[in-house]
Amino acid sequence: MERFYFDHAASSPVHPEVVKVMMEIYAGAPGNASSLHSFGRSARSLVSRARERIAEAVGCSPSELVFTSGGTESDNIALFGAARAGRARGKNHIVTSAAEHHAVLDAAEALERDGFRVTFLPVDGNGRVSPADAEAAVGPETALVSVMHANNETGTIQPIAEIGEISRKRGALFHVDAVQTLGLLPIDLKRLPVDLMSFSSHKVNGPQGVGALYINKSAPFEPTFFGGSQERKRRPGTENVAGIAGFAKSIELSVNSMAEKKPFLELIRYKWVERMTDIFGRDRLAVNGHPSERLPHIVNISFIGVDTETMLMNLDMAGIAASGGSACTAGALEKSHVLRAMGLPEERIDSAVRFSFGLGNTLEELDAAAQKVATFLGRIRKNS
Missing domain, CATH: 3.40.640.10 (Type I PLP-dependent aspartate aminotransferase-like (Major domain))
Incomplete structure (x- = not known):
């Protein structure tokens, strides 16, 4: 796989x-x-x-x-x-x-x-x-x-x-x-x-x-x-x-490599958000964090309506490594204390996933990974 x-x-x-x-x-x-x-x-x-x-x-x-x-x-x-x-x-x-x-x-x-x-x-x-x-x-x-x-x-x-x-x-x-x-x-x-x-x-x-x-x-x-x-x-x-x-x-x-690395990571991040928005819908997806004062390689996305644990499990089954952005204790995913401190609605806290990019990532693999996300999201929606 x-x-x-x-x-x-x-x-x-x-x-x-x-x-x-x-x-x-x-x-x-x-x-x-x-x-x-x-x-x-x-x-x-x-x-x-x-x-x-x-x-x-x-x-x-x-x-x-x-x-x-x-x-x-x-x-x-x-x-x-x-x-x-x-x-x-x-x-x-x-x-x-x-x-x-x-x-x-x-x-x-x-x-x-x-x-x-x-x-x-x-x-x-x-x-x-x-x-x-x-x-x-x-x-x-x-x-x-x-x-x-x-x-x-x-x-x-x-x-x-x-x-x-x-x-x-x-x-x-x-x-x-x-x-x-x-x-x-x-x-x-x-x-x-x-x-x-x-x-x-x-x-x-x-x-x-x-x-x-x-x-x-x-x-x-x-x-x-x-x-x-x-x-x-x-x-x-x-x-x-x-x-x-x-x-x-x-x-x-x-x-x-900082000068050349940052623009490429920004592009990777932008393209991933763009693909996730196309797949999930602008009204059901939210990006968490500062819009400009932020690192180029991290994006925290809430897939509203799909809880974090379900999303991470399906991502993993599709071969995509991502994170809930918080510690995993005894097999149970903790809700993010960071998003809670930001005062975000529960629906965004409960559906947040962190993606982060770097050495070895390519634009081509983003497209392949996005197709896998589209497939399992379609299956989740059908069964919900």
Whole structure:
């Protein structure tokens, strides 16, 4: 059966050049980057070069990058590390948005149970946080503000420069989850008013299980893991040398191809919405998220009248990979907290599907996939 991968926001295919870099390391001599002998020095050199290349791509000092296991860990250690450092300075308040990734929301709720006061900012019908709401929420007791660069379910881009300036003016650290934007939006940490920023390798055609956290050299931060001196004691543990080198290569490829990649992804997204509208009808289809302030590769569509679980099951049976845009727990699909935070009607929340595009997708396969959608939608309508 022909298969179509339209779920790049969940995990993207590894670029062949990344595979090549990693396989050369796996096939080479062993080495722990913390060891003092020549094998360890070779491994450490690979990690150092990768750190330098990633730092150059995002505009920071290599020493400000901490390697992690991915976006979830980066978000967690950012929130816990900054919040606890803030509490040591008498600050016990955290501000985030109601539409964040669960890695941030669940960490914030855990900190709330630990005695922190947490403010969850609302978002508008397009999923954007209002800088005015942020300004009203951030005060002298605020240790940390955490707002994502762009939403993983809808692609809506947040006004992080404005929120960062507000945070800096009020003396609060500002954390940004940039997992979905790396390689798609320019990131220059020398210019952005950001103190901590989370990245993930497998969203940019790199390997799974690798990520990074930018920590501004002047930002107060307390480590949450202990047991080693790696990553300047901010995140101990043996470095994933091959994964880190692959991550650096994937970022290099993504950043270098950004100018040509974005227009093509915009075209893919536009054509898919156009085909779905033709098949389903303009009056029964709704696109969720901001119409212009959004990422080029993500589209969240409500197929009103067909619930999300039915749609995903039929898409999968047709060989099309997509997502409900939310976690699957014990086999039961959760309704999107993002769409609910946006205040959308239940019929749109209950029928939403996220499609996301990237490396390997073509206009030709969109047509073939759309024909399959037309076939099973006709069958669903006939049986309803």
